[in-house]
Amino acid sequence: MDYINALVAFTNFVLVPGTAYGAQLALGALGVTLIYGILRFSNFAHGDTMAFGTMFVILITWAFQGAGISAGPVPTALLALPFGIALTGLFLIGTDRVVYRFYRKQRVKPVVMVMVSLGVMFIMNGLTRFIIGPDDQRFADGERFLITARNFREMTGLREGLAIKTTQGITVITAVIVVVLLFWFLNRTRTGKSMRAFSDNEDLALLSGINPERVVLYTWLIVAALATVAGTLYGLDKSFKPFTYFQLLLPIFAAAIVGGLGNPVGAIAGGFVIAFSEVTITYAFKKVATYVLPEALAPDGLAQLLSTDYKFAVSFALLIVVLMFKPTGLFKGQSV
Amino acid sequence: MMQLPVILCGLGVLICIAVVVLAERRKQIVLRDSAMFVIVACLILGTGFQESWNSALFILNFGLISAIMALGVNLQWGFAGLFNVGIMGFVALGGLAAVLISAEPTPGAWAAGGFQVLGALALGAATTTLAVILWKRMKPGRVRLGVLLTVLIGGFFLFRGIFDPAVSAIEAINPAQTGYLGGLNVFANEATRAGWMTVVAWPVGGLLAAGAAWIVGxxxxxxxxxxxxxxxxxxxxxxxxVMxxxxxxxxGVKNVSGLPRPVPYEIDLQNNSDFVERAATIGLDPTTASTLFVKVAYGLLFAVVLVIFLLLAQWALKSPWGRMMRAIRDNEVAAEAMGKDVTARHLQVFVLGSAICGVAGAMMTTLDGQLTPGSYQPLRFTFLIWVMVIVGGSGNNLGAVLGGFIVWFLWVQVEPFGQFVMSVVTAGMADGSPIREHLLESAAHMRLLTMxxxxxxxxxxxxxxxxxER
Structure with missing residues (x-):
């Protein structure tokens, strides 16, 4: 029995990737939940917004790389990120002006807005494929690892290695910074407070003189930032493929609903709940088990609860359980 | 040079558009709707004259299937206001049914592990049911939680224990060709492949989809x-x-191909001297004639199914049931106050609509002759159907059918059209310039944008x- 090695293996294969993935999902879910809370519809174009923003970041990264600008050990994409956010923000505000505003003025039912977001989803998906193509793109550069498995083994003398990719470290740090900024904005600034007031009670907010167009504008800008950051981090950590981003819609929505739609704290919690469940249930525990269990009990197979192809099933099952027992989510969200 | 018939078709489209506009103003609804369908006919005929009759019939056949799917979604959305974005799943289940019913059974697979797999699945279902019953019967508290977890976790490992060996036994049988349970087509033998079993599979596809829809609903x-x-x-x-x-x-992704089919095979037709002779009298070579014959036969079969569903849907729309559904859709609270069981009615219409999608899915797999789970994409099988319903007119069955045809036509034809536009746009650029290459390559993605x-x-x-909707 060798608990330390088991713990290291568990950290290496479950804890570290789960944390990074959770941070990415949390950022995505924050975007969905903000749109739901303030604009009051489920935005089906969110996965494609992430892909769209990431596409800008990738293009600018390539331009930087071509011009010989780099950020040293950290990926160049981080330098490109602000530009990507700005472009995505402009695009989203443009879509709002051209598409969404018309329906908002008419006060249509939320489901009509969802339909409209389907149309936007098609357009964004088409544009992404049109500009950058449907294939995998890798754009990570700089140092690959913070700690390599080999260095860790030499440092500690353990049999198991612990590798932390730079992208994983950057994901967590960036996510923390973004979340802190977001909550500071929502809780401390005048605009943020008016956004929360608008989300809590639209009519009351309008009566007290809050300008709805301004609230909507800021919401789209924040959503653009969140989506682009989430997409870029995911792309750095794994790889960029438009279709994968589209498929992220399901875990992101699951995270937002599990946490409670419209509740930012819930979105973060939901993101980590979904990510850790996915990674834990689809991880082959053979390695961990061989350290913890006596030899006679060691598993023959991979000791994997479900094959990784069923990761969607995990978010789905969690979603159903939450829907059945706590329809407003873990943290109380809106239930309109 | 464009031929005369193509120009006539184009003129037909223009005239019909004018008729639609005029009829709309004068509120002549029947005339307007007929003109719209004539536009579709002209478009498909034009494709036939311009490209080939094979591509025209391809558009027609898939248009028929799309129209059926759109009818199913219209039942859910147009009648009841239910927002289903899982159409792809129900369509794929229909396709699965086509394999399970019409493929020939794998010799020895059932003996090797088929029954064991079924037993394991039954055990899984029993565990879930037991857990649900325990949840409902026992008092809330730690004891219930403990018992539930024991049942669920124990049941899961027991299930895997029975399931896994059976699966490896089945997959070990001739993995290159079969390696799966096979279908239930016991009527197939050396003389016949019993292609009519595929038609039996269509309603079964509906049933499978209905079952899944019931659980979701x-x-x-x-x-x-x-x-x-x-x-x-x-x-x-x-x-x-899962698929x-x-x-x-x-x-799985190794695909099942060569499913039997309800219409003759091209090669048999080509070897049939009677058929070759008849083809010659209308001036067709045997190969073209046989492919066209097969496609027309499929088209007729599908048209029969579409007409049946359309009539049923129209009848449902006009019946008291249809009025009730729309009343529920427009004001749930009022309908509930009138004593209507809103959730039960929603479940009913959700299951029905999904079943129609399942039937269409089985038909599509039959037409393809193979099941390729890797080819199911939500944009193509869920959201495209939504575009059809929205464009055609939600709440109107004819509208859904029209939307199915028009949107499918665009989906197919936008790509060559985009290629054409791009080649015109890039004509002035130097050969091999990267922007030109990129634009030509990207033309294929025009269709999502267009939709x-x-x-x-x-x-x-x-x-x-x-x-x-009227």
Whole structure:
């Protein structure tokens, strides 16, 4: 029995990737939940917004790389990120002006807005494929690892290695910074407070003189930032493929609903709940088990609860359980 | 040079558009709707004259299937206002049914592990049911939680213990060709492949889809409308994941090909001297004649199914049941106050609509002659159907059918059209310039863009669709 090695293996294969993935999902879910809370519809174009923003970041990264600008050990994409956010923000505000505003003025039912977001989803998906193509793109550069498995083994003398990719470290740090900024904005600034007031009670907010167009504008800008950051981090950590981003819609929505739609704290919690469940249930525990269990009990197979192809099933099952027992989510969200 | 018939078809389209506009002004609804369908006919005929009759019939056949899917979605959305984004899953289940019913059984697979797999699945279902019963019967508290966890975890490992060896036994049988349970087509022998079994598979596809829809509806209906959307989105992904990975069921991504079919094979027709002679009298070579014959035969079969569903849907729309559904859709609270069981009615219409999608899915797999789980994409099989319903006119069955044809036509034809536009745009650029290469390559993605623009335009300027609900 060798608990330390088991713990290291568990950290290496479950804890570290789960944390990074959770941070990415949390950022995505924050975007969905903000749109739901303030604009009051489920935005089906969110996965494609992430892909769209990431596409800008990738293009600018390539331009930087071509011009010989780099950020040293950290990926160049981080330098490109602000530009990507700005472009995505402009695009989203443009879509709002051209598409969404018309329906908002008419006060249509939320489901009509969802339909409209389907149309936007098609357009964004088409544009992404049109500009950058449907294939995998890798754009990570700089140092690959913070700690390599080999260095860790030499440092500690353990049999198991612990590798932390730079992208994983950057994901967590960036996510923390973004979340802190977001909550500071929502809780401390005048605009943020008016956004929360608008989300809590639209009519009351309008009566007290809050300008709805301004609230909507800021919401789209924040959503653009969140989506682009989430997409870029995911792309750095794994790889960029438009279709994968589209498929992220399901875990992101699951995270937002599990946490409670419209509740930012819930979105973060939901993101980590979904990510850790996915990674834990689809991880082959053979390695961990061989350290913890006596030899006679060691598993023959991979000791994997479900094959990784069923990761969607995990978010789905969690979603159903939450829907059945706590329809407003873990943290109380809106239930309109 | 364009031939005369193509020009005539184009003229027909223009005239019909004029008729539509005029009829719309004078509120001559029947004339307007007929003119719209004539436009579709002209478009398809034009394709036949311009490209080839094979591509025209391809568009027609898939248009028929799309129209059936759109009818199913229209039942859910147009009649009842249910937002189902899991159409892909129900369509794929229909396809699975086509394999399970019409493929020939794998010799020895059932003996090797088929019954064991079924037993394991039954055990899994029993565990879930037991857990649900325990949840309902026992008092809330730690004891219930403990018992439930024991039952669920124990049941899961027991299930894997029985299931896994059976699966490896089945997949070990001739993995290159079969390696799966095979279908139930026991009528196939050396003399015949019993192609009529594929037609039997169509209603079975509906049943499978209905079963899945019942489970989803039971959990997600009665909650908020967006929750049904997310739940269906999830179930569709799971169904595809199961079909991709459970090789024992339908070979997974190794695909099942060469399914029997309800119409003759081209090669048999070409070897039939009678057929060759008749083809010669209308001036066709045997190969073209046989492919056209097969496609026309499929088209007729599909048209029969479409007409049946259309008549049923029209009847349902006009019946008291249809009025009740629309009343529920327009005001749930009022309908509930009138004593209507809203959740039960929603479940009913959700299951019915999904079943229609399942039938269409089985028909599509029959037409393809193979099941390729890797080819199911939500944009193509879920959201495109939504574009059809929205563009055609939600709440109107004829509108859904029209939308199915028009949107499918665009989906197919936008790509060559985009290629044409790009080649014109890039004509002035130097050969091999990277921008030119990129533009030519990207033309294939024009179709998603077109669908989005089309959907937004319709939602904005004609929100009730081409043929609005009456």
């Amino acid at each position: 039971k959990t997600a209906l009665g909650l908020r409308s967006d929750y049904l959307a997310i739940a269906t989105l999830g179930i569709a992904e799971i169904i595809i994941a 991709k990975n459970e090789d024992w069921l339908a070979r 989005g623009v089309l959907m937004l335009l319709v939602l904005r300027f004609r929100p009730r669709g081409l043929i609005p």
